Structures are given as structure tokens and as C-alpha cells.
Amino acid sequence: MTGRTHDLAAITLLGTVAVLTPLPSMTLSTVLIAILANQIGGIVPDIDQPVAPFWRNLPVGGFVGKVITRMMGGHRFLTHSIIGAGLLCFLALQFLLFIHPLMPNINTTIVWYAFVIGVLSHLIMDSFTKEGVPWLLPIPIKFGIPPIRRLRITTGKWGETLGVWPILILADIALCASQYQTILALIHTHIH
Numbered sequence: 001m002t003g004r005t006h007d008l009a010a011i012t013l014l015g016t017v018a019v020l021t022p023l024p025s026m027t028l029s030t031v032l033i034a035i036l037a038n039q040i041g042g043i044v045p046d047i048d049q050p051v052a053p054f055w056r057n058l059p060v061g062g063f064v065g066k067v068i069t070r071m072m073g074g075h076r077f078l079t080h081s082i083i084g085a086g087l088l089c090f091l092a093l094q095f096l097l098f099i100h101p102l103m104p105n106i107n108t109t110i111v112w113y114a115f116v117i118g119v120l121s122h123l124i125m126d127s128f129t130k131e132g133v134p135w136l137l138p139i140p141i142k143f144g145i146p147p148i149r150r151l152r153i154t155t156g157k158w159g160e161t162l163g164v165w166p167i168l169i170l171a172d173i174a175l176c177a178s179q180y181q182t183i184l185a186l187i188h189t190h191i192h
């Protein structure tokens, strides 16, 4: 999937979890940083791809991206498995705990959950593509939805642009429309 689809999928899953689970009160800064963490989590598994948006946006990203790709065993490998994603989330948590003294108003747990949701959405979305995802590494099998490879979509082609993207937009609209009262209540009572 392209970076733009991953961004949208990450925020869609975050919004869905936010309206379906009971949330604690949080500061507005927590909400904003959590959305940022969610968006980073949504594209971070593609650090194993030198041309990924994650690297394109950094000054020496092209070079660093190539080195990291080698280290990660190539595209759609370690970072696209439960073990690799778990490792990314563990590193993100260590980073958040490290910088927590700099931003005491931020609820680190919420920000971390938003990051994890982003990473999870990435693996789910890539499962819909022809390449599939090696969820269970070191078992070297790539899984896809649906299991028949021919029925899955090709990254960046019409299936993604005309199928996946509009479905995600519609899901967001449906979520906002059906959960409007819940969202309003969340903003009024949970954010301070």
C-alpha cells in the first residue's frame, strides 16, 4: 500500500478504537501527540523500503534507507512480522519513556497505544496486497487477505486508488456520523 493509504488506515483504526473503548481523561497535547505517533506508526514498518515516504522526507533518507533495508532483510520482511512490529513498538516505548520528562503533560501510555494501532493497521493493510505479509516470522510464509493471491490488490494500482481508499473514507464518514454523540461527549468530558 502507498503511504497515503497507510496514513488514512492508521487514523481510521485509531478513531474506531477511540469511540469503541472507554478512554481516560487526557490533555489536548496528548491527543495531538497521539495522532502524530499514530501516523508515524502507520508508515514505520516501511523503513525496510529505501523509497518509502518515511525516508523520502528525511535529508539523507535515501542512503540511510538502503542501509536499513539490508539490515532488515529486505522489503516486507522483519518489520512486517509480529516479532519485528513488537520490536518497533518496544523501541518506541523506550523513546517515549526517555523523552517523557520533557513533556510531563503527555500521557505516554495513550501516545504509545496510538503508535501500536498505527503499526497494526500497516500490517493489516499490507495483507490485502499481492505480496502478503510474513506475520509469523521466523516461519517464512506470507499471509494475505483473501488467501488467494490473484484476488488481492496491487500496491498503487486501481484496486487501491478506487477500492481501498474510498472504502476507508466512507468508513471514516460512517464512523463520524454514527458515533457523533460519542465523539462530542469524548471531546467535552475527556479532553482538558
Ligand SMILES: [Zn+2]
Pocket (backbone or CB within 6 Å): 001, 045, 046, 080, 122, 126
Ligand atoms: Zn509495508
